Amino acid sequence: LHKEHLTTVARQINLLKPAQLLKIFERLSHQRRAIVYRLLDKDLALRVFEGLSPVLQSDLVHALQEHDTTDLFNELAPDDRVWLLDELPATVASRLLRGLDDDEREETSTLLGYPADSIGRRMSPQFVTLRPWHTAAEGLDRVQRRLDTVESVYYLPVIDSGRRVVGAVSLRQLLGADDAQLVETLMEPTMTAEVSEDEEVVARRTARRGQFAVSIVDHEERLVGVFTLDDAVRILEFEESEDVSRQGGVEPLRRPYLSTPVSRLVRSRFTWLLVLAIGATLTVQVMAVFEETLEAVSVLALFVPLLIGIGGNTGNQAATTVTRALALDDIQPRDILRVFTRELRTGFMLGVALGALGFLIAWAFFALNVGVVIGLTLLAICTVAACVGGVMPTIASAIRVDPAVFSNPFISTFVDATGLIIYFVIARAILQI
Template sequence: LTAAVLGYPQDSIGRRMSPEYVTLRPSVRVSDALARVRSRVRDAETVYTIPVIDDARTVVGVISLRDLLGGADDDTVGALMSEPHTATATDDAEDAARLCADLGVLALPVVDSEGRLVGILTIDDAVRILEQEESEDAARQGGAEPLRRPYLSTPILRIVRSRVVWLFVLAVGATLTVQVLSVFEDTLAQLTVLALFVPLLIGTGGNTGNQAATTVTRALALSEVRTRDVWRVLSREVRVGALLGLLLGVLGFAITGVVFDLQVGLVIGLTLLSICTVAASVGGVMPLLARAIRVDPAVFSNPFITTFVDATGLVIYFLIARAVLQI
């Protein structure tokens, strides 16, 4: 049984399904079906949802134990069974688990490419898969690899290994920000007050991008959007980012204009508008691009978006400052 499961791809539902199940035929009477279930109750993963198969082992329906118990002895399984929902063994485990949870079924038959029954996914296993995937996404969005074991029982060196690679990647990415600052060094020297707003602007841009990426990554996991929806997502995030930027820009213009002067306030207001629009657009599109190239969308989310938006945000900031302040 183990060899059969290991024959499927690493992240497929074939690796996570149970090959221990009870099956029935459509022509079997209820009394005989119940006797078969009783004989297999200790060996099967579940008997609450039972696949119904034909002579070729093709799934033709499913029947619940409740329906069996409620049927007359002379009724046939075929008369009581319902239409089946199935997953293919090579499907992604998270997708199959999400389907099982969304359908609200206690078990989901798993079939091969020809529709023949090869296993079953119970709702308990589906929930565990979804919990693991969500933990993995949360870790990668925070710039770390999942520990895959309880935190307090994880060795210190393993925790370090789960974080250090990401820190190296982000440190290299942060050199882009340093390069941008060095290019606009003369601009900063002419008006040092601009340096005061750098943390505010890059922080706002990073947070805006992360919000968009988290929202779209979650929508991908729930199958609310597909990679083909990239232009629709981009259109929505451009408008969301522009509205957020307008609100923050007006506030930034008002406060900075009072504390410093109107020209500096205008620079901050326009920069917030531009950065929020760019950050939301990039944050919304990157998870979809990641899915298109078969990379975990969580990997492309917060850490990389923050680094990218930091660099581009500074370029936008200094270009607007040069244009408005004539420096």
């Protein structure tokens, strides 16, 4: 990207479609992204900006001139604006808010008034409502009059005189009805969510049921906004990435991999790795306690990596399954006993199978009593690991901590230390050391 090439680059990139440009922007490093962005024509620049994730938008806001960002900010929909504001430092955020005209500022401030992570921040405050006594023709007319200002027109909530949601009509139903047909006879029950509910929960429910949109109501069931499927998809992608990362013991990057600086990659991993490393010093202590046993029967040391490896894997498997079920709302924290008994049975069966195998192999290559120790240890470790792996995420969810925080590495480390104790206790008992 030499200076003399910039005009050539500018000519070329302005021929591309927004989707292609987004792809390019997501692969560029931080500085280059801002340079290339400034080469775009104004309309194209706006479309690209709208398509970027809020984190990348915020990176750009930092890099651009003040008056450029004010314009961009004005063009965004209120809920997209809130996404971006959540990423910006307070001073920049309030400067941008001051740049809005009164109506827009009021709508945006209302959304900002809802608690962080609530669906209130993600809904659109612009929608068309119908009344039960409207005719289909009146309804269609209302839609047509607000076509330019409103974000979503395909889902039309029906409210009574107290602004309470009594149902919803789709634009499709309205088009298919006779002109004189009453909305009352057309409308169907609709999914609603309360404005303070967690964004992830509402997004999951919306996506699960294949709903095109849901009505968002306050605690007196009065309509305050509409939440659409495309926003649900955006939230879910974000949450999925967070869950997947945490389960692997990494803080979420929030940026595409190639446009994340290496220093940020290191930071996203270091804290967790340090916590796990400190946890792992437990295993050194356990090993030290049983040092005599190890020295007396040195063959025991050979199996240490195998046993804790299998224990860690069994724990991971259970944690993965249960964390996913919690994320999908397939189980609730109150199901903890059912989870425990299911994992106990699962772990025990896996332990019997692997224990039998381990017994045979250790017997064949070493001795009968070594075989018995390995077999029994595998049985015990698998059972314990599956229970721990299943129960820990459920407890986390009960105390409202992200279950994915009790990540696989975390469970491995915990199971490692426990597994070693089980191993040496069994070994001592059977080998009578």
